[in-house]
Amino acid sequence: MQARSETPGVIMAAPSDRQVALRFARLTGGFWKAASARRAWFWSLLLAAAIILSVFANVTINRWNGWFFDALEKKDSESALIAMAVFPVLVLVAAGLGVVILVSRETFQVHWRQWVTAKLADSWVGERRFFRLSLSGYEPANPEYRIADDVRWATEPVVDFAIGLLSAVITIITFIEILWEIGGALTLRSGGAVIVIPAYLVLAAIVYAVLVSLLVTFVGRRLPSLIAARNEGEARLRFSLMRIRDHGETIALSRTEAGERRAVARTYDGLVGRWLAMIRQRGRLTWITNGSGALVPVVPLLLAAPKYLSGEMSLGGVVQVAAAFVAVQNAFNWVLDNFMRIAEWLAAARRVNELADALERVDGEPPGEHLAIQQSHDGLLHLDGVTLIDRDGRTLAADISCSLPPGATLHVSGELGLGKAALVQAVAGLWPWGRGTIMLPPGAFVTAVPQKLHLSEGSLRAILETGKAVPEAQLESALRRYGLSGLAPPLDESRDWDKELATGDRQRLALARAELERPDVVLLDEATSAFDTDAALELLTELRAARPDAIIIAFGQGAGFAEAATHRLLLKRAGGVVRMASRHVGPDQPGMAAALPAQAGPAE
Incomplete structure (x- = not known):
């Protein structure tokens, strides 16, 4: 894909999603190095520790499911009562860890956004760059909108992505061990042949997740660019409305509101077209997400049913395996579950990067002749x-x-x-x-x-x-x-x-x-x-x-x-x-007037 650069008449390739992510990381990574480093690392480490403990709490609850349902199956009332007594403690620990994650996540998001916003705003306002940028031809559309809104859309999801990715990795490692341990191998007999599939539940979870993720990535590949176009349209509409407010007196006195209304209508019509294109793409993606959401809880039960019916797996094992399969599936399908947010984040990060790049370029030497x-x-x-x-x-x-x-x-x-x-x-x-x-x-x-x-x-x-x-x-x-x-x-x-x-x-x-x-x-x-x-x-x-x-x-x-x-x-x-003007009018200087003599000498 090609895009027009900020310099008139120059065509350049648009940065890839990977390049956008790396540029945004370089732009915002100073939060962990500047004067805010102590605060940044404190909340980062606290959040990571809470996430890790939360995953282990979920593993413990999964094992509690096996303990409790096995006790019910065996009619072991003593074990069931002990399990019931332990459960409120597990819930209290899980809830407490959830509170720590919530507070640390949102506090970190606020401080990070504050740092990035201050960095961009100071750069935009400092050295009168806001004006020089408007003259330079490098200025991207609506820089104030990028600082106020796109920074939020570009920073807040990253924290959620980091939480989800860390949680997904730990979940995969811990719950696959449960699938491996309880599910074991599946033995299939056909005539005289015996086929043994080792760790079949693990393999099934991986194959299913990979297929769905590839399908989602293929179907939704155009979504980031569509979301970026929609955000650009929203910014243009806001600018059109702000323009009417800023020039309200002139518009009212000259009675030119009809032209302004038509301009707003054209802007909104363009925005509607971009929204509809994005909606159609999301509709295609929803076929996959809803279908996968309906299948995930059922697939592990179907896979575990043969071993349960043959007596190789207890009821507690089936419940435990089903929960572990769903957890692993959700972890593997992290891209699937966050595809829309990743697309929106890429669009916002691209707009923030464009503003940062323009601010850097405006400090360079202007192209061509310069004073x-x-x-x-x-x-x-x-x-x-x-x-x-x-x-x-x-x-x-x-x-x-x-x-x-x-x-x-x-x-x-x-x-x-x-x-x-x-x-x-x-x-x-x-x-x-x-x-x-x-x-x-x-x-x-x-x-x-x-x-x-x-x-x-x-x-x-x-x-x-x-x-x-x-x-x-x-x-x-x-x-x-x-x-x-x-x-x-x-x-x-x-x-x-x-x-x-x-x-x-x-x-x-x-x-x-x-x-x-x-x-x-x-x-x-x-x-x-x-x-x-x-x-x-x-x-x-x-x-x-x-x-x-x-x-x-x-x-x-x-x-x-x-x-x-x-x-x-x-x-x-x-x-x-x-x-x-020259000091003397001559026949070779038509249309030129003599310079006025100054009281204290000519300007020379």
């Missing part, structure tokens, strides 16, 4: 022949060059289009595609002030502190300077600030937050678009007073700000590409 980010030797910010392209190779902006000293204010205007967002992201270290060099002052901290600040859940203090504690007086002073003194009292209240703050207040808050970050380079991405020129200049004057040595680059601000800037950069579209 160079370096430190300058003179303390200035340099854009040296910067050309920005998208990941498909199309040029967005070309030949941008300028040098800015500390304290400079650059106003960028003109026909920016998509190139504006790319230029902001490039200076912020997020846009990798292009040519040329961006040189930042040594150790420079770059922050961007967006047109609409994202307000996460929680308090305003958490939004303003930006990862480090800020003195109360400093917080209140910043709010007051930007006209937000009214927000000081509810600073620690958790509200839905995303809905409570108007656009103007959000932009004021973004500027206050930028000041508190103490940046060396500030990128203003239409950060004062909600204000008139005078109000915007007042706010930017406050920012400049707080950070006099910071380099401020403003995109899309009004003409009033252009006059107050120390440097200006004009971009014009020529030949379908946005370029830095």
Whole structure:
């Protein structure tokens, strides 16, 4: 089977189930090695010990069956009464071991999932990979869904599989000994010939289990891919519904709900088709599972009947052999009993692996041409022949060059289009595609002030502190300077600030937050678009007073700000590409406008 890779235009083979399992083991195996190792090993060993003791408890109960039914057959009331007195103790031990298994299993699952979720979430959020991943083209569908749900589906079953596999191995070893000991050999006579089948119950259990397992594997081989497709469809449906919620105001005002409804209907129709394909496959598999479930209790009785009728086996032996046969059969058919869960686990593990692989790839060098980010030797910010392209190779902006000293204010205007967002992201270290060099002052901290600040859940203090504690007086002073003194009292209240703050207040808050970050380079991405020129200049004057040595680059601000800037950069579209405007218009440069002279010298 082939699958399209995350890189456009590249076809690569999809990893096999074995490769998926090994990759997932490498990804999650650090739980037993990191700071969580002591906890991981404690619960692992406790769970393993409880499972082993539980199997031996089941063996003891099996032997009790032989003891009790033999006593009934012999009408040995004394032995029967002793057996009845012993039985509650066995039940109490088995129940206690069951409780230990339950608590240790679920506790282990919670801690393991916590570790894996933290590892992926930290990797996704850290180093702004969530954004870089969306730009890179490597991003798998719905990464947040993979972290929230697929990690659970990929970790919890593994613990159950380990329990089942360990229990199955020990069960096979212990109960086969019972079948061998009690069942013995089967002697068949045909005419004068005598055929002896040694350990015939053991052989019957093995042959039966192998045949059923092979049949299940053959019939259900497509199930993992069908389950993966269904999970992907569920994620797409959830994303479609979240999109409506996130853009609810725009959709309601523009009355485009009919189109959104049709989009959701198409997504759900695709999901229904995937569900039906999976249901048909499960229906075929159910023929085998239900048929085997009906046969397993009967087969050992039919096999033991000849020896019981001939007097070679007691009633207790028949009951004991039947129970042992069923136990061995269940152990051998572990794959059969867990085939659906294994298929679901493989689908979830594959999705988790894809996200982990994408996060690793995004840290690598981007394919094709890429910008160079370096430190300058003179303390200035340099854009040296910067050309920005998208990941498909199309040029967005070309030949941008300028040098800015500390304290400079650059106003960028003109026909920016998509190139504006790319230029902001490039200076912020997020846009990798292009040519040329961006040189930042040594150790420079770059922050961007967006047109609409994202307000996460929680308090305003958490939004303003930006990862480090800020003195109360400093917080209140910043709010007051930007006209937000009214927000000081509810600073620690958790509200839905995303809905409570108007656009103007959000932009004021973004500027206050930028000041508190103490940046060396500030990128203003239409950060004062909600204000008139005078109000915007007042706010930017406050920012400049707080950070006099910071380099401020403003995109899309009004003409009033252009006059107050120390440097200006004009971009014009020529030949379908946005370029830095030349200083002089010549006949060989049609459509190019002269660069505006800056008050303190040209941008160069």
